[in-house]
Amino acid sequence: MTPPNEHRPGSLRSLLLWILVPAQIAVLSLALWLSSRQLHQQVDLAYDRSLAGALRAIDHNISTASGGLSVELPYLMLEFFELTANDSVYYRILTEDGLADIGNQNLPLPDTHLASNTPVFYDRDYLGASIRIAALARPMSPPLYGQPAGRVIVMVGEDRSKRDQVIRNMMIRNIVRDLAEVLASTGLIVVGVLIGLRPLTRLYRQMKDRAPDDLSPIVAPELPREVLPLVGAVNQHVARYARQARRQRQFLDDASHQLRTPLAVLHTQLDYALRESDPAEARAALLAMRGGLDQAQRTAAQMLALARAREADIDGSPLRTVALTPLAQDVIRQLYGLARQKRQAVALDGDELGATVTGIEWLLREALVNLVDNAIKYTPEGGTITLRIERAADGVVLSVCDTGPGMTEDDIRKAGRRFRRGQAGKRAHGAGLGLAIVHTIMQQHGGTLRIQPTEPGLRVALHFPVDQGFPDKSSV
Numbered sequence: 001m002t003p004p005n006e007h008r009p010g011s012l013r014s015l016l017l018w019i020l021v022p023a024q025i026a027v028l029s030l031a032l033w034l035s036s037r038q039l040h041q042q043v044d045l046a047y048d049r050s051l052a053g054a055l056r057a058i059d060h061n062i063s064t065a066s067g068g069l070s071v072e073l074p075y076l077m078l079e080f081f082e083l084t085a086n087d088s089v090y091y092r093i094l095t096e097d098g099l100a101d102i103g104n105q106n107l108p109l110p111d112t113h114l115a116s117n118t119p120v121f122y123d124r125d126y127l128g129a130s131i132r133i134a135a136l137a138r139p140m141s142p143p144l145y146g147q148p149a150g151r152v153i154v155m156v157g158e159d160r161s162k163r164d165q166v167i168r169n170m171m172i173r174n175i176v177r178d179l180a181e182v183l184a185s186t187g188l189i190v191v192g193v194l195i196g197l198r199p200l201t202r203l204y205r206q207m208k209d210r211a212p213d214d215l216s217p218i219v220a221p222e223l224p225r226e227v228l229p230l231v232g233a234v235n236q237h238v239a240r241y242a243r244q245a246r247r248q249r250q251f252l253d254d255a256s257h258q259l260r261t262p263l264a265v266l267h268t269q270l271d272y273a274l275r276e277s278d279p280a281e282a283r284a285a286l287l288a289m290r291g292g293l294d295q296a297q298r299t300a301a302q303m304l305a306l307a308r309a310r311e312a313d314i315d316g317s318p319l320r321t322v323a324l325t326p327l328a329q330d331v332i333r334q335l336y337g338l339a340r341q342k343r344q345a346v347a348l349d350g351d352e353l354g355a356t357v358t359g360i361e362w363l364l365r366e367a368l369v370n371l372v373d374n375a376i377k378y379t380p381e382g383g384t385i386t387l388r389i390e391r392a393a394d395g396v397v398l399s400v401c402d403t404g405p406g407m408t409e410d411d412i413r414k415a416g417r418r419f420r421r422g423q424a425g426k427r428a429h430g431a432g433l434g435l436a437i438v439h440t441i442m443q444q445h446g447g448t449l450r451i452q453p454t455e456p457g458l459r460v461a462l463h464f465p466v467d468q469g470f471p472d473k474s475s476v
Helices: 012-060 075-085 161-196 198-208 228-275 279-311 324-341 361-378 409-413 434-444
Strands: 089-095 101-103 120-126 129-139 151-159 320-323 345-349 356-359 384-392 395-402 448-453 458-464
Touching: 012 089, 012 120, 012 129, 012 151, 012 161, 129 161, 151 161, 161 198, 228 279, 320 324, 320 361, 324 345, 324 361, 324 384, 324 395, 356 361, 361 384, 361 395, 361 434, 361 458, 434 448, 434 458
Parallel strands: 345 384
Antiparallel strands: 089 101, 089 151, 120 129, 129 151, 320 356, 384 395, 395 458, 448 458
């Protein structure tokens, strides 16, 4: 089995330090390597200039006028070479053919051919030491042995020990300086990371110390800008959870409030039926229980419908074009049996039977079912219920008109509240949730629920926004 913490990510502080500190060390190490190369080049250039000066001085004192190769090196010149080179000095003067050779005759020649009048610098081992040699070839004037193309080669070498010692001393100083920079920059990085993550640490403690039921938004203005989108997303998620929790609490409160009494009545009726020995009385009690169960079932169904309507997310659900005429016809067929029991006439009418709206079909169906069910419930036997689809100045209107007792002005003003029943509703079975469901659904679709008394009866209309579609008259 995989240990629970095997794939657990490390802390952001450790991640930043493991990235920034090695990167800083790598960059400074590269800089140190480049500076050492430049230091070698610069020191060699400075010392090579002194060798070049000694080379030119010796060459200036070479003569072939006597018919042989001669050179005059006064003591003061050799002393000058010693002071300039800061170490042991070697020299060699020879003809290119090797017939004449003066000085340190074993001083090694360069591996490549020497161009005339161009000094060449190279390193060689000589007498057990590493030396730096400067060599120059030039035509002899006058030539020796009747050879006009003959050249003389001048070489000057110095021990590299002093030069290398200078380089080492400078490298040590550079390394000490760069190490100090590495330590200082690493310390600054560590301090910067710790200071930069301090707001996140405070946020962690703030959230950890919160009460379990505290769903208020996170307020942390000192957070970096890069973290604010994350805090905003968390606040949005917490707000959605808080709304859902409120709806769940409200549903539980409503359920306990509305179902407690019917269940208590059913319990009492059941006890009465069990004690009753007369079959007729027991049957009457069972019939009363059946009515109570039907009422509890209708209440529970409407409460679930209201909860589903509140939970529906218009922004997150797929919106479709809903044709109102087929929707109204389906609802009429669904509730036709109830209307037939009361010998009621149900019809569909209107000038805009081809109108469509944009929304969630099952929610719109739920709203229309509640309106038609209310109309059937409150309209007396032999009454009429008419569904109309028409155009209005502010959009599409789907209305349900009945010939029932209607509603008072006070009931109309308070329509849409949960568990509130009007004067007419008190004479019929109901939980007072139908219009609350319709009101919630219309709010989610950007529409309105409008109730108008008529003579006789009531008109309940669903007004959809003006941007809903109307078909071409010629195509309907």
